[in-house]
Amino acid sequence: MEQWQGAMEGMVIRMDNLFENMTEQQAREQILKLVEEYCNTYHNQKKEFVRGQRIPYASRVYDSREMTNLVDSALEFWLTSGRYTAQFEKAFADYLGVKFCSLVNSGSSANLIAFMALTSPLLGERQVRPGDEMITVAAGFPTTVTPAIQYGVVPVFVDVTIPQYNLDVTQLEAALSPKTKLVMAAHTLGNPFDLGEVKKFCDKHGLWLIEDNCDALGSKYVIDGKEKFTGTIGDVGTSSFYPPHHMTMGEGGAVYTNNPLLHKCIRSFRDWGRDCICASGQDNLCGHRFDRQFGKLPLGYDHKYVYSHFGYNLKATDMQAAIGCAQIEKFPSFVERRRQNFERLYKGLENVQKKLILPVPCENSVPSWFGFLLTCREGVERKRVVEYVEDHGVQTRMLFAGNLTKHPCFDQMRAEGNGYRIVGELVNTDRIMNDTFWVGVYPGMTDEMIDYMAEVITDAVRS
Ligand SMILES: Cc1ncc(COP(=O)(O)O)c(C=O)c1O
The missing domain is CATH 3.90.1150.10 (Aspartate Aminotransferase, domain 1)
Structure with a gap:
């Protein structure tokens, strides 16, 4: 009989019936203990730095907690967004001090949804429409600007200042036109742009402000005497969890806001454009699945398949969220x-x-x-x-x-x-x-x- 020496307490594990007499929970705990041991043995071995050795500009920082969470989620095999997603969205919103957070599959997706949320007809006069203008900068990452171009909104580029590498607020008034509807820019490499001035400008002219916070998670800015996290001062903030970023889940991103209507639009654009807010696998949360009337559909058409936007599916998986839950703690x-x-x-x-x-x-x-x-x-x-x-x-x-x-x-x-x-x-x-x-x-x-x-x-x- 094939046997191998288990990593835990010298236990001998029989390969032909590993989980005999175990509950599923016990089996899972045993697997996770092995995963922890594996991670501690083969990953994250501290090596002394040798001069000349490659120093990457960024890297993942993690321990066995990320790996056990990932495997735990894999064993659950829910795969799409589930309990870890809900846990992450809450933990991330709590960290930032915002009301609503939506996990997505990348920072670029987060930017796409943040922008597209502003194109919702639900926003009435403030809806961003093709031909409108967005003030931004050219010194940065392309997917801050891409959604606007793809939608037919005209990016208006202002210069940046050195050595802050952020938008030059003295150019804002010159950039303004009757078509301006929003400012969308990133906080460059963690250095916040002048949120005080930009927010004042946006409020004065009734413009939306999207903070691309993909490179600045954890940065703070004092506005109106209060210290707040970047990404939470404008109308919508975005994050990226691609490995070089401040925290990671492999691929991943988040969109966050304090505005309930924007949150509704964000969720709709993320989840196929649907009107229904039931989570994956959930039915009839509102109790009105079959008794309402939408668009030109027949009365009582299944709300689960009613579409209020031309949306996408940009959800992340629960395995990504599971890693994020461990990352946000540290x-x-x-x-x-x-x-x-x-x-x-x-x-x-x-x-x-x-x-x-x-x-x-x-x-x-x-x-x-x-x-x-x-x-x-x-x-x-x-x-x-x-x-x-x-x-x-x-x-x-x-x-x-x-x-x-x-x-x-x-x-x-x-x-x-x-x-x-x-x-x-x-x-x-x-x-x-x-x-x-x-x-x-x-x-x-x-x-x-x-x-x-x-x-x-x-x-x-x-x-
Ligand atoms: C400022 C900024 N915004 C957006 C992104 C896109 O994030 P992702 O790679 O997760 O799509 C990046 C990527 O590095 C970025 O630096």
């Missing part, structure tokens, strides 16, 4: 470590300020840094610096698209001269495209790694 410690890493790297690079511009946090903010942005001063060639840093094992990144309007996806619009507007000149955006790069500060980095990074970057610009 999340505050991630933010703290990111801040410490940023401070240490900043100190290590203070002496190179004649060559490189160091990042500056937005006033009234406490950033939860995603990365450490550096812009080469005149006479310092980025290509040379980045090659040196990479050759010495430190992974670098550009500020995503640099100037999004220069990318091939804009070729047709650029050639035809329509589909977007630029306010003034994107001088700093172009500067970022040419002279800026960043390195990581993720919580898995040790002090030795940070010190080595500072040393390598310093060497790269010495000469």
